[in-house]
Every structure is written in structure tokens, then in C-alpha cells.
Amino acid sequence: MIIMMNCFPCFTSQKSRNPPCTTNDTNENVEHDEFRPPVAATTKRIEERETEQTPLKTFNFRELATATKNFRQECLLGEGGFGRVYKGTLQSTGQLVAVKQLDKHGLHGNKEFQAEVLSLAKLEHPNLVKLIGYCADGDQRLLVFEYVSGGSLQDHLYEQKPGQKPMNWITRMKIAFGAAQGLDYLHDKVNPPVIYRDLKASNILLDAEFYPKLCDFGMHNLEPGTCDSLFLSSRVMDTYGYSAPEYTRGDDLTVKSDVYSFGVVLLELITGRRAIDTTKPNDEQNLVAWAQPIFREPKRYPDMADPLMRKNFSERGLNQAVAITSMCLQEEPTARPLISDVMVALSFLSMSTEDGIPTTVPILSFRDKSMSIALSRHGSCSVTPFCLSRKDEDKKSSSSSDSEDEEEEKEGKEEKEEEESMRSKKKQEQEETATDSDDGSDSNSVKGQEEEHSQLEKARESCSSSSDSGSGRRSIDETNATAQSLKIKYSYSSEEEDNEKLSSKSSSTSNEESTFSRYDSDRDHDDSSRNTSMRINSLAHDDNEEDEEENHETRSYTDHDDSPRNTSMRINSLAHDDDEEDEEENHETRLEHIHSSKSEDQSVYSDDDAGEASGESSLHRIEAEEEEHISSDHD
Numbered sequence: 001m002i003i004m005m006n007c008f009p010c011f012t013s014q015k016s017r018n019p020p021c022t023t024n025d026t027n028e029n030v031e032h033d034e035f036r037p038p039v040a041a042t043t044k045r046i047e048e049r050e051t052e053q054t055p056l057k058t059f060n061f062r063e064l065a066t067a068t069k070n071f072r073q074e075c076l077l078g079e080g081g082f083g084r085v086y087k088g089t090l091q092s093t094g095q096l097v098a099v100k101q102l103d104k105h106g107l108h109g110n111k112e113f114q115a116e117v118l119s120l121a122k123l124e125h126p127n128l129v130k131l132i133g134y135c136a137d138g139d140q141r142l143l144v145f146e147y148v149s150g151g152s153l154q155d156h157l158y159e160q161k162p163g164q165k166p167m168n169w170i171t172r173m174k175i176a177f178g179a180a181q182g183l184d185y186l187h188d189k190v191n192p193p194v195i196y197r198d199l200k201a202s203n204i205l206l207d208a209e210f211y212p213k214l215c216d217f218g219m220h221n222l223e224p225g226t227c228d229s230l231f232l233s234s235r236v237m238d239t240y241g242y243s244a245p246e247y248t249r250g251d252d253l254t255v256k257s258d259v260y261s262f263g264v265v266l267l268e269l270i271t272g273r274r275a276i277d278t279t280k281p282n283d284e285q286n287l288v289a290w291a292q293p294i295f296r297e298p299k300r301y302p303d304m305a306d307p308l309m310r311k312n313f314s315e316r317g318l319n320q321a322v323a324i325t326s327m328c329l330q331e332e333p334t335a336r337p338l339i340s341d342v343m344v345a346l347s348f349l350s351m352s353t354e355d356g357i358p359t360t361v362p363i364l365s366f367r368d369k370s371m372s373i374a375l376s377r378h379g380s381c382s383v384t385p386f387c388l389s390r391k392d393e394d395k396k397s398s399s400s401s402d403s404e405d406e407e408e409e410k411e412g413k414e415e416k417e418e419e420e421s422m423r424s425k426k427k428q429e430q431e432e433t434a435t436d437s438d439d440g441s442d443s444n445s446v447k448g449q450e451e452e453h454s455q456l457e458k459a460r461e462s463c464s465s466s467s468d469s470g471s472g473r474r475s476i477d478e479t480n481a482t483a484q485s486l487k488i489k490y491s492y493s494s495e496e497e498d499n500e501k502l503s504s505k506s507s508s509t510s511n512e513e514s515t516f517s518r519y520d521s522d523r524d525h526d527d528s529s530r531n532t533s534m535r536i537n538s539l540a541h542d543d544n545e546e547d548e549e550e551n552h553e554t555r556s557y558t559d560h561d562d563s564p565r566n567t568s569m570r571i572n573s574l575a576h577d578d579d580e581e582d583e584e585e586n587h588e589t590r591l592e593h594i595h596s597s598k599s600e601d602q603s604v605y606s607d608d609d610a611g612e613a614s615g616e617s618s619l620h621r622i623e624a625e626e627e628e629h630i631s632s633d634h635d
């Protein structure tokens with residue numbers, strides 16, 4: 001390896017001859033010069049945000065030795081694929097830091113190291129562990145990060161200290177949401193996107209309030225050369241269980257490979273099982289392999305949940321979380337959702353519910369159709385009335401008392417009872433709605449719906465803005481606040497009423513900039529200029545065969561060319577009885593409609609189990625209606 005010590009004198013030794021880049025030996029603990037990279041080494045790989053950026057500090061080796069008590073064993077936090085990590089205290093400021101001493105084998109030249117460090121330093125987000133500075137002193141390469149006090153997600157899930165409470169459902173969803181925000185920043189907010197490559201439970205650090213921060217992102221380029229087989233084998237071992245299938249196939253990794261790894265983490269959060277657990281029976285050792293068959297049987301979802309949660313979660317929330325997980329774990333990268341959509345979905349699932357805020361996800365909030373379709377099958381876009389309120393489960397779980405736990409359990413039961421009573425009420429109302437459709441409230445509905453959509457937009461913006469760099473830490477609760485406000489809009493007396501509104505809104509939608517047109521995903525899907533609108537109709541369904549036939553009416557559509565067109569999509573949520581035959585018919589209908597969609601992603605969801613929803617009281621049908629768009633109409 002070429003060591004370019006002389007190119008950048010400031011890295012050559014402790015006694016540097018380049019004053020602007022060095023620390024002062026006589027006052028080494030005080031002076032931390034701003035990192036001023038030589039022009040040649042400056043990379044433009046990451047979107048420039050110079051003004052917002054906190055200056056990167058340079059440290060000399062002695063400073064870091066002092067901070068870590070000479071790298072004493074008691075300060076050792078652990079050892080990973082890149083080297084050892086020590087806890088330290090900067091003498092100058094008293095700040096706690098984590099000092100990562102990079103392994104010397106496969107050492108990078110100063111120039112490369114400097115460029116990579118600079119790139120890393122530009123990645124700033126509340127959900128990413130912040131790089132404070134670095135040291136390149138002689139052959140020493142160290143990175144100095146903010147210290148995250150709460151340990152890793154892996155510790156909390158599997159290595160609980162005695163007396164430590166297991167994490168509750170909402171905490172888990174909040175962690176997932178925060179991690180998704182960090183990943184969304186890397187994928188969507190920096191240019192070019194950064195592929196994490198190493199997302200796993202041990203790389204999600206938690207602070208004292210369970211706020212998640214991703215570490216080891218963007219480190220790929222600091223890895224020793226590929227000739228280092230020892231290094232590679234240990235890295236591969238560590239990430240085994242999280243790697244996307246394309247990695248095993250030898251294909252290029254993409255942002256969707258990260259989405260797969262995220263799916264594994266989500267599955268760990270839901271199940272409390274390790275990605276790889278060699279202590280389990282053979283068929284349960286690989287978490288994803290164990291979960292795949294269960295994904296096709298929604299009735300078994302509750303059995304997947306971590307027993308430590310003692311069933312204290314909303315079943316619908318669980319179903320949706322599992323649905324999201326299963327999407328992330330699709331074999332084909334293109335079939336996996338965008339992390340931005342996963343983030344939006346999790347923003348809802350991670351919400352506190354003290355104000356009767358529903359835990360379901362309005363399906364209209366996604367950029368990508370596939371997410372909407374998958375979630376629509378698990379109760380999305382439904383309405384949770386105010387009376388379904390549930391106390392905020394996030395009581396900083398580790399410190400919650402036993403009595404709080406009992407209370408939670410009681411609340412869980414109460415919630416289930418309430419849900420039951422709402423279901424019967426809902427059925428009753430469906431019947432009424434069926435006989436009393438078209439009540440003439442369209443204009444109000446449209447207006448209300450427009451408001452909902454503008455609020456959905458706000459929720460998305462809220463998620464995004466907290467994803468922007470430079471912003472101070474924005475708490476998950478704060479982010480949720482916007483989403484919560486919009487959820488109030490969903491607090492109608494019944495699910496159906498809301499769906500009616502959605503229906504009337506969609507029929508009036510023609511604006512390409514509308515929320516609906518977000519389904520014309522700008523990245524993974526065809527970009528034909530079309531309008532997509534989605535109508536969600538909840539139709540009562542009784543035993544009457546005729547009605548049933550009408551509801552089940554299937555319209556087959558063939559894919560058209562990419563010419564401009566209007567696509568309107570209706571998702572009918574049909575209450576159904578216990579008749580199995582009818583159920584199958586419903587499913588077939590729905591699947592046909594999904595097949596009729598042009599989107600690649602949509603077809604992905606068409607091939608799995610038709611019987612998934614069999615245990616549910618309603619199922620969703622999608623009818624795609626396409627009309628040739630006559631451009632002159634718009635003139």
C-alpha cells in the first residue's frame with residue numbers, strides 16, 4: 001500500500017510541520033484546529049452544507065491516550081470489525097467520546113484517510129452517531145465519535161442487565177422509526193446516496209431515552225483492502241443474517257440491500273430473536289428463514305411477537321409492522337419498499353396513542369404503491385375512533401415500575417375489549433351505510449379530505465425535515481406531533497365514514513401534483529405521465545348473493561402503453577362473513593386487480609397467499625380503472 005505521508009504533512013506525525021493543520025504540542029489539550037483539508041483532498045461526494053457543519057477536530061495521539069486513560073482495558077467498550085472502541089473524556093471540554101482505534105492492517109494512506117474522514121464528517125443527522133474528530137498520527141488512525149450512553153439495540157434485546165425491563169412495543173417502533181430516519185437521510189438526503197452496508201442491531205446505539213443512532217455508516221471506504229482475508233471473514237461473519245440475498249449472489253449492493261438489512265432489524269424488534277441464533281433448533285437458527293412461512297399466515301403473527309412484550313400491543317399495529325418487515329425482506333431488491341415509505345409507515349406505528357390517535361397507517365402517504373397495497377391488507381387507512389385510546393406505552397420502559405406494567409396489561413385488555421365493541425359497532429354502521437350511501441355530503445368530504453392530505457404532506461415533510469442535516473435533534477415525539485394532528489382528522493365515528501371521504505376525494509382528483517400522483521414513483525417505477533387516484537370504499541357486505549357478486553365484480557385490465565392516462569384505483573374494504581368460499585372469491589378478485597396493475601411492485605404482492613386475510617373481519621379489494629387520457633380534455 002502506498003503511504004503518502006509526505007503529501008499531507010499535517011498527518012505525518014505528532015510533530016507536524018504544517019502549522020494550520022496541526023495541534024500545538026505545547027498546548028495539546030487545548031487547541032483543536034478546524035479541519036481545513038487541502039484542496040486536492042477535498043471531495044464533493046456529499047452534498048455540501050459547509051455553513052451548517054460543526055467543525056471537525058483533529059487530535060493528536062497523546063490527547064486521545066489521555067482521554068482513554070492510555071487505552072486502558074476498563075475503558076474498552078468493545079471490538080468490532082474496524083478495531084477497538086474506547087470510552088474517553090476529552091480533557092479540554094470534559095465531553096464523553098467513543099474513540100475508535102482503527103486496525104493497522106490494511107492501513108489507508110493519509111490522503112485516502114483524510115478524504116474519507118471528510119466525507120464521513122459531512123454526514124450529520126440526529127439519528128447518526130456524530131463524528132467529532134480524528135487522529136492521524138504516525139501509523140495511528142483514530143476516529144472520535146460522540147459517546148452514546150445506552151448501549152446497542154443488540155444489548156437491549158438480547159443481553160439485558162439484571163432488573164432491566166424488556167422494551168415495550170411503542171419503544172421498539174420508535175427505535176425502528178428513528179433508525180429508518182437515519183437510513184432515509186443516507187439514502188435520500190445526501191447526494192450521491194450512501195449505502196450503509198452494515199446495518200444491524202449492534203450498530204444501532206441507544207441513548208438513555210432509547211433514542212436510536214446509527215453507527216459505522218459510511219465506513220466501507222475505510223475498510224482495509226480486500227486482500228485482507230482475516231478482516232473480511234470476520235466482517236462477513238458479523239453481518240451474516242443481515243445481508244441481502246444479492247450480496248450472497250455477488251451482485252452489487254444498492255440502497256435496497258440496506259432496506260433488507262433494515263427488515264431483519266425490524267424482525268428482531270418484533271420477535272426478540274437474533275438474526276442468527278445457533279442455540280436454536282436448525283430450522284429456527286436463521287431468523288428470516290424461520291419467519292418467511294409465517295409471513296404468509298397472518299393468524300400466526302401474534303405468535304411471532306417477542307414473548308417479553310406479553311402481548312401488550314395492538315394487533316393491527318403488529319400486523320402492519322410484520323407486513324412492512326415482510327416487504328423489506330423481499331428476495332428481489334426492486335420489490336422492496338423505499339426506506340422513505342418505511343419511515344412514514346413507522347412514524348404512524350410509533351405514535352403514542354394517548355389522545356386516541358390511531359395506530360394504523362393512512363395508505364395514501366406513500367411514494368410507492370407497493371407499500372400502500374401491502375398495508376391496505378392489514379387494516380391501513382382505517383380509522384381508529386377516539387374511544388380506542390390507549391395510554392402512551394412509552395414510559396421509558398427500563399425504568400417503569402411493576403405497577404405500571406400491570407396497568408399496561410390492564411389497558412391492553414381494555415383496549416381489546418373496546419376494539420371488539422367497535423368492531424360490532426362498525427359492522428352495524430356498515431349495514432347502515434350500505435343502505436344509505438351517497439348521502440350528499442360529497443363537497444364536505446372533498447374539503448375534509450383535502451385537509452387530510454395537506455396534513456399527510458406535513459407529516460411527510462416533518463419526517464423529512466428531521467432527516468435534514470444540521471437540524472438539532474428532533475425527538476421522535478416531536479416528529480409524531482404533526483402526524484398526530486392529522487390523525488385527529490381520522491377520528492370519525494366509524495372507519496367507513498372516513499373511507500367514504502377518501503372515495504369522494506379521489507374521484508375529484510385530477511391534479512398531477514396531488515398526493516395520489518406520488519404513486520408515480522420517481523425512482524423505481526415507470527414515470528409515465530398519468531394521474532393515479534385511489535379511492536377507498538368500504539362497502540357493507542351481507543349474505544345476499546347478488547350484492548356479493550356486485551362487490552366482487554372483477555374488471556380485468558391489460559397494461560397499456562405509457563401514454564398519458566388516468567388511473568383510478570379503488571380499494572374496497574369489504575366486510576365479509578365466515579363463508580370460506582366467499583372469502584376465496586374476494587381474494588381472487590383482489591389478486592387479479594393487483595395483477596392488472598402496471599407497477600412491478602404491485603405484481604410482487606400478487607403472488608403470495610390469498611388466504612392471508614382470512615382471519616380478519618375485512619379484506620380489501622383493489623379495482624383498477626384506467627381510461628385513456630385525452631390530452632385535449634385538459635386544454
Ligand SMILES: Nc1ncnc2c1ncn2[C@@H]1O[C@H](COP(=O)(O)OP(=O)(O)OP(=O)(O)O)[C@@H](O)[C@H]1O
Nearest residue numbers: 077078079080081082085098145146147148202238
Ligand atoms: N459512539 C459510541 N458510543 C458508545 N459506544 C459505542 C460507540 N461506538 C461503538 N460503541 C460500542 O463499541 C463496541 C464496538 O463497536 P463497533 O462498532 O466497533 O463494533 P460492532 O458494532 O460490535 O461490530 P462491527 O464493527 O462489525 O460493526 C460496541 O459494543 C459498540 O456498542
